[in-house]
Every structure is written in structure tokens, then in C-alpha cells.
Amino acid sequence: MTRPVDLSAVSAYIEGLIPARDPVLQEMEARARASRFPIVGPAVGQLFYLLTRLGGARRVFELGSGFGYSTAWFAMGVRDNGGGEVTHVVWDEALSRDARAYLERLGLGGLVRFRVGEAVAELRGADGPFDIIFSDIEKDGYPASLPVIKARLAPGGLMLVDNVVWSGRVLSPAATDPDTRAIRALTRAVADDPEFTSVVVPLRDGVLLARRR
Numbered sequence: 280m281t282r283p284v285d286l287s288a289v290s291a292y293i294e295g296l297i298p299a300r301d302p303v304l305q306e307m308e309a310r311a312r313a314s315r316f317p318i319v320g321p322a323v324g325q326l327f328y329l330l331t332r333l334g335g336a337r338r339v340f341e342l343g344s345g346f347g348y349s350t351a352w353f354a355m356g357v358r359d360n361g362g363g364e365v366t367h368v369v370w371d372e373a374l375s376r377d378a379r380a381y382l383e384r385l386g387l388g389g390l391v392r393f394r395v396g397e398a399v400a401e402l403r404g405a406d407g408p409f410d411i412i413f414s415d416i417e418k419d420g421y422p423a424s425l426p427v428i429k430a431r432l433a434p435g436g437l438m439l440v441d442n443v444v445w446s447g448r449v450l451s452p453a454a455t456d457p458d459t460r461a462i463r464a465l466t467r468a469v470a471d472d473p474e475f476t477s478v479v480v481p482l483r484d485g486v487l488l489a490r491r492r
């Protein structure tokens with residue numbers, strides 16, 4: 280019998296397998312490390328790139344985009360699919376400005392629309408459908424965002440939700456705070472919804488993948 284492995288070591292090993300990134304992406308990773316800003320990181324970024332390419336996605340909508348790190352991975356996928364549009368939404372003006380600058384430097388600015396505002400409200404007002412919708416908003420907002428995401432997702436489209444393992448807190452009956460409860464509620468609602476085929480990928484902090492029928 281082997282001993283159980285430290286999952287953060289598994290994550291570090293998997294991240295170490297991702298090829299060297301563009302210097303601008305590396306700069307974004309360094310900023311996230313220095314300021315403890317929660318970006319998805321290179322392994323989940325690569326997963327998003329792959330999913331975008333595999334599904335041939337041309338229209339992607341992100342909720343809670345930060346300074347544009349995850350946006351860059353979707354935009355690279357959309358670019359390599361022949362072009363399209365990624366919507367970046369964050370409620371902080373300064374983060375939106377920073378994202379625009381990074382994506383311009385990556386040569387991806389022309390593929391991204393920048394919106395400053397509350398992400399679920401922006402999605403509600405957006406012209407769907409979208410091939411991929413990725414949510415990384417405040418966790419207590421996850422359950423209420425679900426019907427809006429579903430209504431804007433194309434048939435056969437993919438919903439992605441970050442942090443569904445929540446550092447393992449979703450497993451602990453003692454964790455009854457609003458964020459953990461909201462994450463459990465969203466994940467359970469999607470798992471039980473016959474309109475979705477879903478699975479949690481335990482990469483980094485857990486990513487929910489759900490394909491709409």
C-alpha cells in the first residue's frame with residue numbers, strides 16, 4: 280500500500296508539466312502570486328484552452344474575470360479556432376483596465392469585449408447564445424447565477440465553474456458558511472439537472488464541467 284499523496288503536491292506536479300508560457304502570461308502569474316490574487320493558474324488555463332479548441336467555441340462569456348488571466352486562455356483558443364469573441368466582465372474598473380492592457384500586449388485585445396459591472400446582470404443583458412460560459416464570481420452568488428447561465432448557453436454549450444472543491448471544504452459537514460453551502464447547492468443542482476451532463480475535474484480547486492443538451 281502506498282501512502283496518500285498531498286494533493287497540493289499533485290497540483291504542483293501537474294502545473295510543472297504545462298509548457299512555458301508567453302512572458303506576459305508569466306508576468307500575470309507573478310502578479311497573482313505576489314498579491315495572492317486567485318487566478319485559475321496554468322493547468323486550468325490549459326484545460327480551458329483545450330476545451331475551447333475541442334468544442335470549436337467562437338463565443339465565450341466569463342463572469343468575474345479579474346485582470347484577464349483566464350480570459351487570455353479562452354481568447355487563445357478562440358483565436359486558434361478561427362476567431363470570435365470573449366466577453367470579460369468584472370465590476371472593478373481598474374482590473375478591467377489592467378486586463379485590457381495585458382490582452383493587448385498578448386495580441387488578443389481584438390478578440391475581447393470588456394464590460395465593467397455585475398457579471399450576472401451583464402450576462403442577463405447580453406446577446407446569447409454562448410458556446411462556453413465560465414463563472415468565477417463570488418461564491419455565494421453561484422446558485423442564483425445558474426438559471427441566467429443556462430438561458431444564455433447554446434444547446435451543446437459548455438458551462439465551467441471554478442472552485443467547486445473549495446479547498447476540500449465542500450466535503451466537511453462542519454463547513455456551513457454561505458460560500459461553501461452555495462458551492463454545494465450549485466454543484467448538486469447541476470448534477471441533478473437532466474439538461475446537463477456534468478463532472479467535477481479535481482484540478483487545482485476543482486472545476487465543474489457541464490454540457491447543456
Ligand SMILES: C[S@@+](CC[C@H](N)C(=O)[O-])C[C@H]1O[C@@H](n2cnc3c(N)ncnc32)[C@H](O)[C@@H]1O
Binds near residue numbers: 345415416
Ligand atoms: C477569482 S477572481 C477571477 C480570476 C480569473 N477567473 C482568472 O483566473 O484570471 C474574481 C474576480 O471577479 C470579481 N467579481 C466577483 N464577483 C463578481 C460579480 N458578481 N460581478 C463582477 N465581478 C465579480 C472579483 O472582484 C474578482 O476581481
